[in-house]
Amino acid sequence: MKRILFVDDDDFYRDVFADLLLNEGYAVDAVKSAAEGIVLFKKSPYDLVLSDLKMDTIDGSQLLTIIRKYDQRTRIVILTGSDDEQDELRCLDLFANEYLKKSTPINILLKRIEIAMSSDTIVPVKNLYSRAENIEIENKNKRITKNGESIVLTQKEFDLLTFFLSNKNRLLTREEILQSVWRADVGFFDTRTVDTYVKKLRAKLQISSIASIRGAGYEWLE
Known part of the structure; x- marks a missing residue:
């Protein structure tokens, strides 16, 4: 089941639209502030953030920016009553997958969200580094070097390394890794797959920064 994080400070609208999403078969966590949304997002990834x-304190564009720092592939849809073109341009510049007006007919909104859910998010990102392991990932051409020498990884090994380096010093559960790297429904996937790939990464890159947290998951310590 696809998971949606819905953030809206209008209690009535949030409750009504969350019910519509539930009726469409999505699992929905609905909260009234970006701060609450960030807490939930850090605990477990979502297929889409709506x-x-x-909003007060942290608005939708700021939330978009924060989420992109944690996961560059999460689909993000801005749903707003604003008619300001600059708002729309700013959100699109920040790589929102969709920018939708609340006045749009409900059936169109739901279809746009469905399409955004299945789309790929392409976000230009800076190179990633590990100074402790002397590793660099050149995201544009997917080139990995360690101590200045090129390293060849499979696509999933590359994705896993990228996920670790994007989330340094943060505990990552096996379930979270599966959902983010494999985009897998944990209920139908063996979490031991993560252990296997972590072992491969450690061996291929000869690294010690990936710490096993007993009973929890892994953490890249740096």
């Missing part, structure tokens, strides 16, 4: 734009 956010209002105009």
